[in-house]
Amino acid sequence: MFPTFDLDKFLHQLVYDENNPLLFNNGFFVYLFFIFIILYYLLRNNLTARTNLFCLTSLYFFYKASGYFVVLVIISAIADFLISNAIYKSKSLIKKKALLIFSITLNLGLLFYFKYSNFAIQILNDIFLFQVHPLNILLPVGISFYTFENISYTVDVYRGEFVPVKKFNEYLLFLSFFPKLVMGPIVRAKDFIPQITLPFHITKEDFANGFVLIVSGLFKKLIISDYITLNYVNYIFDAPERYSGLECLFAVYGYAVVIYCDFSGYSNIAIGIAQWLGFKIPPNFLYPYQSLDITDFWRRWHISLSNWLRDYLYIPLGGNRKGKLRQYLNLAATMLLGGLWHGASFNFIIWGGLHGIALSIHKLWHQATKKITNHWQKFGIYQFFSLLLTFNFVCFCWIFFKASSLTEAVTMINQICYHLNFSVWNRFWENYHSVIIMIAFGLGLHFIPARYNHRFTLGLQRIGLVGYAIIFLLLVLTYGYFKSSDQVLPIYLQF
Structure with missing residues (x-):
């Protein structure tokens, strides 16, 4: 007997499901990407056709991830495409500034309405006792x-650093490029748009780099981050008053691993997929927990956001x-x-x-102790x-980032400061040893020198398809072992 084809079920898979948004770890994405990559390869020599295919696929991906909010992406793309070209063509500095202010107001206005309206209402209610x-x-x-990509685009055009594109589909592709649309990285138009018109060409090194990024990203997100989240971090943070200081302390360290593996994992997948499609996106994380000071941390953590804040807020x-x-x-x-x-x-x-505050204190400390610091930095004990x-x-x-409220954050800190008792370690280890091992494993991977990753990629190129297949099979088997029935949505999906 052949299995019957359920048309209704098939059609349901094609529409947005708020309980199952489309993400990179979704099975439907594999089918969508497979169909897309075949069509993209067939159209690789037709720039207009492949760009339009990319736009349509990206918009459909976003629709499957967020429903009819895809209309906002299209509207904002149309608005900023027209405004940026008007800025470029205008001969009047006053008019250029007015158009730039209009673009920034429009983008931030939409962001404020959807993201901060209720927060503003809450503050007004608390201050003025409104109801x-x-x-x-x-x-x-x-x-x-x-929103940040739109703003950076019009600002760069206003500053004369970038000539706006004349074809709308190129701007729409820049804004809606599906590997980075949902959770970044935040890409600059001057880095991305010139790549759209380049011939599609993927080397063995590109494929190997993309494969390693995708597989490592899936491993970090689906295995390390999700396991620690579901088996420990979430229920400790949900009710910290019920747990000892030791349990709360390890929940904090666990969350440090969770948020890094979750977000850097998703970023790796996005960058890896982009590389398979012929686009180079700079890394968004560079071993941030290896930082020796807070300034260095922000050069390594969420680099695309850090650079955006520096160039479009701090410097202005x-x-x-x-x-x-x-300063x-x-x-x-x-x-x-x-x-x-x-x-x-x-x-x-x-x-x-x-x-x-920490960045300011570090700047002040560095200026006051520059000679001493430069001397001591040579010693391993200082670095440690x-x-x-x-x-x-x-x-x-x-x-504060993880806690759902200020009260919960204060309770967490109180438990760690006043109820930390290492005498319960044996019982703690007995209950949570698998989670502790996973936390240590996640941190251990983080401290593997970058040169070993490079050597692994080079070795993968020599092994060829057999090596790729074995590694992917091992990932699938590992995921099957650790997989939970509960889905863990990416942390930065909420931002």
Whole structure:
């Protein structure tokens, strides 16, 4: 007997399902990508056709990930495409500025409405004792990412750093490029758009690099991050008052591994898929927990956001050009807004503020002790304690990032500070040894030198298809062993 074809079930797979949004780890994505890559290869020599195919696939991917919010991407693409060309053609500086302000207002206005309206209502209710009810607003997936890309595009055109594209499909592809649309990285038009018209050409090294990025990204997200999240971190953070200080402390360290593996894993997949399609996207993470100070951490963590905040916020505010005090205030303001970018919550503002204060203190400390610091940096013991201090400060800040409320964050800190008892270690290990091993394994992978990853990629090229197949099969088997019935959505999907 042949299996019957269920047309209704098939058609249901083609439409948006809010309980099962389309992501890279979704089985439907594999089929979609397989069909796309065949068509893309067939159309590789027809620039217009392959660009249009890419746009349609990207928009459909976004529809499957977020429903009818895909219309927002199209509207914002049309608006900024027209505005940027008007800025470029205008001979009047006043008109250019007016158009730029209109573009920024339009983009930030949409972002504010969807992301911060209820937060603003909450603040007004608390301050003025209003009784305004929250609005029934859903947050569009990826709006924080493509809003920043729109703004950087029009700003670069205004500054004369980039000539706007004349073909709308090229701008739409830049904005909707499906590997990075949902959760970044935040890509600059001047880095991405010139690649659209290049001939499609993939070398063995490109394929190997893409494969390693995709497989390592899936491993970090689906196995390490999801396992620690479901088996430990979530229920500790949900009710920290019920757990000991030791359990809360390891939940913080566990979350440090979770958020890194989750977001860097998804970024790796996006960059790897892009490389398979002939596009080079810079890395978004460079071993951030190896940082010896907080400034270095922000050169390694969410690099695309860090660079965006530096170029379009910190430097326009004055950067370090207007004295030390102004520099520290600019750093604090930039990180406060960076925290707010992540979410409409005082917890995110505190998280950003703490990093802003730390960056300012580090600048001040470095200036005051430059000669001493430069001398001691040569010694391993100094590097060890610098790394330890930086890592633990970052972990402390993650408490505010993860906690659902300020009360929960304070409770978590209170448990660690006043109820930390190592005498319960044996029982703790007995209950959570598999999670502790996974946390240690995740951190251990993070400290593997980059040169070994490069050697592995080169070795993979020599092994060929057999090597790719074996590694992918091992990933599938490992995932099958650790897979849970509960789906863990990527952390940065909410931003």
